[in-house]
Amino acid sequence: MTEVVIAGVGMHEFGRYNDKDYRTLGSVAAQRALKDANMNMKDVQAAFCANVYEVSASGHNVLERLGLPGIPIVNVENACASGASAVRLAYQAIKSGQYDIVLAVGFEKSPRGFLHGAGYDHWQESTGLGANPLYFALNIHEHMVKYGTTKEQLAHIAYKSHKHAVHNRYAMFRKELSVEEILQARMVCDPLTLYMLCAPNDGGAAAVICNKETAERFTQNYVTIAASVLETRRRRDMFVPAVSAPAQASYPFLAERAAQSAYKMAGLGPEDIDVAEIQDVDAGSEIIYSESLGFCPIGEGGPRALAGETSLGGRIPINVSGGILSRGEPVGASSLGQIAEITWQLRGEAGPNQVQGAKVALSHSEGAGGNSCVTILVK
Amino acid sequence: MTEVVIAGVGMHEFGRYNDKDYRTLGSVAAQRALKDANMNMKDVQAAFCANVYEVSASGHNVLERLGLPGIPIVNVENACASGASAVRLAYQAIKSGQYDIVLAVGFEKSPRGFLHGAGYDHWQESTGLGANPLYFALNIHEHMVKYGTTKEQLAHIAYKSHKHAVHNRYAMFRKELSVEEILQARMVCDPLTLYMLCAPNDGGAAAVICNKETAERFTQNYVTIAASVLETRRRRDMFVPAVSAPAQASYPFLAERAAQSAYKMAGLGPEDIDVAEIQDVDAGSEIIYSESLGFCPIGEGGPRALAGETSLGGRIPINVSGGILSRGEPVGASSLGQIAEITWQLRGEAGPNQVQGAKVALSHSEGAGGNSCVTILVK
Amino acid sequence: MEGLVKVPVKDGLFQFTSPSPMLIVSCCSACGELVFPKQDYCPECCTDTMEEKTISSLGKLVCFTGITSPPPGFKGEVPYTVGIVEFPEGIRILGVMTEKNIDRLIPGMDIEIVMDTAFIEDEKEYLTYKFKPVQ
Amino acid sequence: MEGLVKVPVKDGLFQFTSPSPMLIVSCCSACGELVFPKQDYCPECCTDTMEEKTISSLGKLVCFTGITSPPPGFKGEVPYTVGIVEFPEGIRILGVMTEKNIDRLIPGMDIEIVMDTAFIEDEKEYLTYKFKPVQ
Ligand SMILES: [Zn+2]
Numbered sequence A, B: 001m002t003e004v005v006i007a008g009v010g011m012h013e014f015g016r017y018n019d020k021d022y023r024t025l026g027s028v029a030a031q032r033a034l035k036d037a038n039m040n041m042k043d044v045q046a047a048f049c050a051n052v053y054e055v056s057a058s059g060h061n062v063l064e065r066l067g068l069p070g071i072p073i074v075n076v077e078n079a080c081a082s083g084a085s086a087v088r089l090a091y092q093a094i095k096s097g098q099y100d101i102v103l104a105v106g107f108e109k110s111p112r113g114f115l116h117g118a119g120y121d122h123w124q125e126s127t128g129l130g131a132n133p134l135y136f137a138l139n140i141h142e143h144m145v146k147y148g149t150t151k152e153q154l155a156h157i158a159y160k161s162h163k164h165a166v167h168n169r170y171a172m173f174r175k176e177l178s179v180e181e182i183l184q185a186r187m188v189c190d191p192l193t194l195y196m197l198c199a200p201n202d203g204g205a206a207a208v209i210c211n212k213e214t215a216e217r218f219t220q221n222y223v224t225i226a227a228s229v230l231e232t233r234r235r236r237d238m239f240v241p242a243v244s245a246p247a248q249a250s251y252p253f254l255a256e257r258a259a260q261s262a263y264k265m266a267g268l269g270p271e272d273i274d275v276a277e278i279q280d281v282d283a284g285s286e287i288i289y290s291e292s293l294g295f296c297p298i299g300e301g302g303p304r305a306l307a308g309e310t311s312l313g314g315r316i317p318i319n320v321s322g323g324i325l326s327r328g329e330p331v332g333a334s335s336l337g338q339i340a341e342i343t344w345q346l347r348g349e350a351g352p353n354q355v356q357g358a359k360v361a362l363s364h365s366e367g368a369g370g371n372s373c374v375t376i377l378v379k
Numbered sequence C, D: 001m002e003g004l005v006k007v008p009v010k011d012g013l014f015q016f017t018s019p020s021p022m023l024i025v026s027c028c029s030a031c032g033e034l035v036f037p038k039q040d041y042c043p044e045c046c047t048d049t050m051e052e053k054t055i056s057s058l059g060k061l062v063c064f065t066g067i068t069s070p071p072p073g074f075k076g077e078v079p080y081t082v083g084i085v086e087f088p089e090g091i092r093i094l095g096v097m098t099e100k101n102i103d104r105l106i107p108g109m110d111i112e113i114v115m116d117t118a119f120i121e122d123e124k125e126y127l128t129y130k131f132k133p134v135q
């Protein structure tokens, strides 16, 4: 059975770069990943490129900067899960024996402010229902009502994120914030304040996916993809851009289904995960997804986080890179950024945010349309 | 070895539909393809959705109309070759045994006028170099200089297209035009007049891709995918958005490389093709590509077309559906439309435009970024 | 807003001419699944087995949020509130609420559906359904 | 256009301050491939083996077209013409021509590179390279 590995990863720092276009953001990330794998574009046999906001042939225009080997290039758009969807296509192409070396690269130069174009119908947008943060706010509010999750727990998630991000050169926000500052910041969608929501920004991230034998010709510093899963919204998932769902819908919801598939594929369980990057597009989502992914019982995500279980040094460190809350979200690049971060964790290269002895790591992304990707890497 | 087949195809008529959004165009095409295959969304295990101009999760929003089975959905963007790129991903997913039934659907509600966002750098656009038709015009002008191709031959291509399209309910322009009308129409980019260039428009097209054994549980009316190839621009291809190329670049250019790969994959040659839909984004492109694909010697595309070789009843009928010149080009749907047309040809269902006894058919699409897809179907 | 022509923000979302406004849903004749807005195919069965129905105008508020900055494409006025209401027929629906802020909203409270102005455009009053706390 | 600040449409495309304007290309030190505009990686070798060079200002016109409607993002004036010129160093380059229409253009004619106004914006004259028939 083909073992599929990540031979190299690279990121362009996430932030706001008025003087750089998406070509630069993407090609810098791709080149860093190729260099990390001791390769160049000539070694690559196919490429999957993840982007949301450019119109046409964006991956072609990014990779052209690094050479024109004439390989098949396909642009992929799956909202926040675009990058991980590209990784999954690369994984499948290697697994099936179609190729030996595939590049996955994500890049975005996000428009400023609320993201548009998430697939809402006109009437949803014009009447005020077409805004992603509204879904995040409603989901966590229901969680607060049902399980007693508190605003202080939400603030703690943002506090933890910013505290960790101080040490991450790839993060946009690298200043520690107090719980008070977070709670007193402008309210965007109750109960989520400005610092509890991620900011769309600019950046790039890439991974070189290979079969193990081929990777070993270039580098010994690879990690294995144990699972790569993409699942899409079902009726019971009240997720962007759904207007209705069955009452008293029972689990599993989208992220839980994706996680269950990934655990099955990897032959592992949540108890085996040493470090995770999950879709903290807002503080509430980190709490909810930490439960959906099986890291704690449903309803206990808030108290467990507050008790330090998900901080660096805790039982299951989550988003110790600073996560999306601190990195910001260049949509097409975001989930590939997670995969770069957990690759560094498994390689012991995460610096001050290193989770000691990390051997199994998980990345989870989830976005508009109802896409959920779970990727599990092992050392 | 898994035999990969098309179990059903469907199109939403290409045209201009101010009262329909992309969700309708895509879901009608998908539903027609599913119905043609005697299936519904519940039978589908994964979907690849081709679109250029929508922002996010467009395929999800299209397929939601037909049910929410929770299957992986990935949106694909490869300019004019988006649809065929989606088919290729579906083909590979079936071929590798990952899935048994995959849906490929393309849809577009094109902006009006010159298409924007083809990947040009700002300076190209602001100085007047950022327009696709300019590349088409330059390519055919060089062909005229080198091989003596004439304006009358170009006009004949448009004449032939419109004549055939009269019988195609899926085409936008269904009125026969005289060679004089075509030559005297407004000059857009010398030597290409308005009627020698395709119009961006609205539409949808879809195909259900299966392994043969699974298809046979639903329908006996399938055709086999003998080849599905995607290649990308190399340095020698002076194609959108390239600014330079080597002097005296020698063949093979992009379309020729893609064709050679496809013929090799199918174990067939151009002499085996009974009917072809090729990227007649303009009249010149049909001439050039008819040569690149091996249907006639380089430089003879114009005279052979004028002699009737590529008309219905000729030696190698090309674009007898009316092609892109008459169907118009809903970018994300266009190449899936070609695949639907040649599927009907192989099934003997092309009505007045039926190529008698067609057993092997080819579709070729080529677009911005330098994407070339060649798909070969056999009965 | 007297004198303005009243039009729904989208056809087929609700009945607004009858005395009590009602949301229009689709109900699957095969599996019973309810969907709002109405659609042709059942999200569970993936077949065109849907029948049009209206649902009760009374439900319970599950959760809510308040919004102060206009999201993209929004044509109404800020601040406003949005909630999810659960109806006795077995469906949860997302909607704008009549309250401008969340101060008086309580999870579990009774909600009725009313017709209200979404926005005014081209001298037309666009109507949408809103969730109103039952006094 | 006296008094306007002259700026290139993009840095690094050409030298426009020297007496005779010249295009800036990259030349691969490994395989000799020439690329315009300059870039860091060789399109053939895929390595960062590129050296900056300028090329001859004289070439031959391969083909051309005339455009009468402004394409998206175009800031200059219609009608204008575009051509592909082949330079003796072994590279073909796409560019706007100085002629407004194609009447006097002949395939194979000698062309020189000149600097000319692309468009005026914010009181700046944006310069680009253009292909001019040698009289
Ligand atoms: Zn049903």
Ligand SMILES: [Zn+2]
Pocket (backbone or CB within 6 Å): D028, D029, D030, D031, D032, D033, D042, D043, D044, D045, D046, D049
């Ligand atoms: Zn080189």
